[in-house]
Amino acid sequence: MIDTSILILGLFLLAFGGFAVYDLATAKRRREVYRVKSTVTAYLMLLPAVLLAFLFVLLPILYSLGYAFTDYYLLKPNDISFVKLENFVEIIEEISEKGMLYNAIKNTLTFVIGVVPLQIGLALLLALFVNRPCFGSKIFKVCFFAPVVISLSVTSFLWLQILAPGEGGLLNSLLGMFGIPPHDWLRDPETAMPCIIVLSAWQGCGYQMLIFLSGLSNIRKDLYEAASLDGASRWHQFWNVTWVGLRSTFVYILITVFIGACRILTQPMLMTGYMSHTVTLSYYMYNSGYTKRLVGESSAVALLMTIFIGGITLIQRRLFREK
Amino acid sequence: MKRLFASITLIMLVFTMLLGMVSCFGGGGNGGDGGGNGGDGGSSSTDSEGNTIVKIMFHVDKSSTEGQAYQKRINAFNTAYKDQKIKAQAIFKARSAGASGYETELMNNQLEGTLADIITFDAPNTAAYANSELLYDITDLISEEEQNKFFSLNMYEGKLYGLPIQESSAGFFYNKKIFRDAGIDVSAYTAENPWTFEEFKAVCARLKSHGVTAVDMRIDATKDETAPYLLYPFIYAAGGSFVSADGLTAGGYYNSAATAKGFQFIKDLISAEYTSYAIGATDFFTGKVGMYLSSGWTIPDLDNKYRENFASRDDWGLLPYPKDVVAASATGSWSYAITNNHHTDKTAALELLKWMTSPESSEAITNATGMIPARKDVVKNYEAGSPEYTLLKQLEISGKERPVTVAYPTFSTTFNQVIFGLGKGNVSDLLNSAKNTLQDAIDEVKDR
Numbered sequence: 001m002i003d004t005s006i007l008i009l010g011l012f013l014l015a016f017g018g019f020a021v022y023d024l025a026t027a028k029r030r031r032e033v034y035r036v037k038s039t040v041t042a043y044l045m046l047l048p049a050v051l052l053a054f055l056f057v058l059l060p061i062l063y064s065l066g067y068a069f070t071d072y073y074l075l076k077p078n079d080i081s082f083v084k085l086e087n088f089v090e091i092i093e094e095i096s097e098k099g100m101l102y103n104a105i106k107n108t109l110t111f112v113i114g115v116v117p118l119q120i121g122l123a124l125l126l127a128l129f130v131n132r133p134c135f136g137s138k139i140f141k142v143c144f145f146a147p148v149v150i151s152l153s154v155t156s157f158l159w160l161q162i163l164a165p166g167e168g169g170l171l172n173s174l175l176g177m178f179g180i181p182p183h184d185w186l187r188d189p190e191t192a193m194p195c196i197i198v199l200s201a202w203q204g205c206g207y208q209m210l211i212f213l214s215g216l217s218n219i220r221k222d223l224y225e226a227a228s229l230d231g232a233s234r235w236h237q238f239w240n241v242t243w244v245g246l247r248s249t250f251v252y253i254l255i256t257v258f259i260g261a262c263r264i265l266t267q268p269m270l271m272t273g274y275m276s277h278t279v280t281l282s283y284y285m286y287n288s289g290y291t292k293r294l295v296g297e298s299s300a301v302a303l304l305m306t307i308f309i310g311g312i313t314l315i316q317r318r319l320f321r322e323k
Numbered sequence: 324m325k326r327l328f329a330s331i332t333l334i335m336l337v338f339t340m341l342l343g344m345v346s347c348f349g350g351g352g353n354g355g356d357g358g359g360n361g362g363d364g365g366s367s368s369t370d371s372e373g374n375t376i377v378k379i380m381f382h383v384d385k386s387s388t389e390g391q392a393y394q395k396r397i398n399a400f401n402t403a404y405k406d407q408k409i410k411a412q413a414i415f416k417a418r419s420a421g422a423s424g425y426e427t428e429l430m431n432n433q434l435e436g437t438l439a440d441i442i443t444f445d446a447p448n449t450a451a452y453a454n455s456e457l458l459y460d461i462t463d464l465i466s467e468e469e470q471n472k473f474f475s476l477n478m479y480e481g482k483l484y485g486l487p488i489q490e491s492s493a494g495f496f497y498n499k500k501i502f503r504d505a506g507i508d509v510s511a512y513t514a515e516n517p518w519t520f521e522e523f524k525a526v527c528a529r530l531k532s533h534g535v536t537a538v539d540m541r542i543d544a545t546k547d548e549t550a551p552y553l554l555y556p557f558i559y560a561a562g563g564s565f566v567s568a569d570g571l572t573a574g575g576y577y578n579s580a581a582t583a584k585g586f587q588f589i590k591d592l593i594s595a596e597y598t599s600y601a602i603g604a605t606d607f608f609t610g611k612v613g614m615y616l617s618s619g620w621t622i623p624d625l626d627n628k629y630r631e632n633f634a635s636r637d638d639w640g641l642l643p644y645p646k647d648v649v650a651a652s653a654t655g656s657w658s659y660a661i662t663n664n665h666h667t668d669k670t671a672a673l674e675l676l677k678w679m680t681s682p683e684s685s686e687a688i689t690n691a692t693g694m695i696p697a698r699k700d701v702v703k704n705y706e707a708g709s710p711e712y713t714l715l716k717q718l719e720i721s722g723k724e725r726p727v728t729v730a731y732p733t734f735s736t737t738f739n740q741v742i743f744g745l746g747k748g749n750v751s752d753l754l755n756s757a758k759n760t761l762q763d764a765i766d767e768v769k770d771r
Binding site: 071073074075076077078079100164165166167168169182184187269270272273274275276287290291292293294 | 426427430433434451452454455456457543545546547599600601602603606730732733736739740743746760764767768771
């Protein structure tokens with residue numbers, strides 16, 4: 001495996017070198033501003049990043065792609081056979097029988113549909129709030145961003161205390177003050193996923209808030225003045241100036257939040273365990289690959305998930321393309 | 324020209340991808356032919372001084388109390404075997420990502436041909452590891468007399484694959500003050516004479532009527548191995564089981580009437596509000612709950628922490644598992660095994676295995692961990708009636724290992740799902756679903 005990896009790496013470097021040489025050779029002909037030294041320097045500076053991306057992104061994807069068509073069992077890494085589309089047939093069977101994979105797909109879609117608008121909406125609201133010059137806006141920025149720098153494991157444990165069942169849970173004791181009986185939030189299939197959605201949106205929206213803030217700072221102030229002189233209301237100013245100015249930022253945030261949401265793993269793993277009402281696709285993959293040790297099956301799910309996420313991302317880009 | 328270059332780049336990328344895929348099918352590693360590591364063939368590695376090197380991999384951190392105890396025994400081995408020119412090397416890989424993280428490390432080592440000669444592993448993995456030929460068959464290398472000295476052995480299909488490092492058992496820790504106030508006398512219930520399911524329920528009813536939550540059954544601990552480890556004895560006690568003797572059939576076992584009876588007992592405790600999923604992690608220690616199901620590792624906590632409620636051992640005690648058809652209690656911990664790595668000569672590894680499982684090593688390691696020794700001949704003079712005595716006697720009399728199956732991780736997952744669903748679900752439906760999932764998993768891996 002190591003030998004093969006080195007061979008693949010060699011080929012990749014050869015392709016990269018070939019591209020650099022081709023670029024140098026044709027630059028002169030293309031009548032571009034041509035300096036050998038600076039071009040070589042540029043490629044050399046690019047090389048470490050390309051190398052790392054290859055080793056830690058592309059190579060694992062290649063192996064995963066290969067394993068999807070094998071019967072790779074974690075306990076027998078030296079005994080792998082090509083099984084054609086067997087793993088994919090099993091996947092289809094499990095979905096049609098409404099097994100755990102069916103639940104994983106359903107829960108992941110629920111999570112994505114819930115968290116993407118909530119997280120982006122929250123981030124936009126917070127960005128608009130802290131963007132206005134007011135007393136303590138910097139403190140608010142820090143407060144809103146703070147959950148982002150805390151690890152997901154820590155925030156999950158924190159929310160476990162908030163959502164703890166019985167009267168000891170923070171949320172239940174708060175609701176108890178209003179006479180509402182305690183509820184087992186994470187065991188109830190009706191409330192478990194919404195709780196995970198809220199916690200995830202709370203944890204992640206601070207980061208998107210910062211990106212929206214940078215987008216807001218790029219919108220010229222005189223556009224608002226002009227709109228105001230034309231008698232535009234606050235809503236019209238937002239819709240015709242702010243939103244238009246944030247469009248490309250929004251597309252970037254939409255795609256990244258969508259991809260992140262599709263990969264949700266830590267929260268259900270730490271908060272409920274491997275249960276049918278909260279299992280997600282990534283958790284299913286983890287369980288197949290590491291707990292059941294069926295790497296082949298896990299890789300097949302990963303491949304389908306990559307195709308799905310890639311497809312939706314392309315559709316998103318097309319839908320929101322600048323005209 | 325641009326199109327030509329794009330085509331060449333694409334071809335190279337496709338070729339690279341194909342190579343990646345092909346490498347996945349082609350047996351993957353360099354250890355498959357037994358060559359593996361540095362071409363030292365079938366014999367053990369030797370150092371420059373001619374010592375035979377035996378590598379042993381532990382699942383704990385070197386700086387931990389347990390890790391230090393292992394290292395001391397390794398150092399003692401090296402001194403004792405200096406003349407025989409055998410030298411042990413300890414590798415410590417703490418379970419940073421749980422047992423699966425340690426297992427991934429093992430698999431990586433196997434793939435790279437660097438698998439240690441001896442490994443430590445969690446006992447329920449015996450079947451899967453043995454079935455995958457990761458472990459070396461030591462049936463004929465350990466005498467029957469020696470095997471009989473252990474409380475449990477790592478057996479699979481009648482063959483011996485490992486020896487335990489130490490043992491564990493669990494029971495019901497109880498708050499003596501609460502019991503006294505409620506007028507409950509449990510002094511008659513010992514490991515030799517355990518209480519019955521009905522007596523257990525009667526005690527729970529009296530505790531409830533006294534105004535306290537009767538028992539923390541740990542039914543909320545379904546995210547890891549805690550609930551399976553602590554609760555599986557109830558099913559055996561009710562006469563149930565999970566898989567056939569060969570570990571390959573779940574139907575008729577996991578969903579049998581006797582198994583359902585065991586789970587129903589737990590469900591009855593939930594329905595009667597003797598226990599619940601909402602009991603806080605420290606509720607027993609702060610005097611809100613009468614009993615707490617846990618393993619021996621809770622003893623140091625009760626001795627040293629929570630002095631407000633448990634100032635001395637007069638304030639708490641330990642009760643055995645209740646019995647129904649038979650008595651059954653939790654057992655199992657980590658074990659040692661010789662691996663099927665590229666070293667075909669296992670003589671030196673066997674010497675080290677015998678050393679690490681000797682009475683001296685067993686005593687030294689359990690002194691460091693506070694667990695029960697794996698060997699019956701390591702006598703610890705526990706006071707009769709003490710918690711440690713109860714655990715040891717229970718282990719001797721009713722200790723029963725978790726189901727031996729190649730798909731143990733899936734068993735653990737399904738067990739957790741059944742316990743999770745007991746509150747609202749129907750026992751029979753839950754067990755049928757669990758049986759199907761486990762059977763599918765067994766079928767998927769049994770021939771691998």
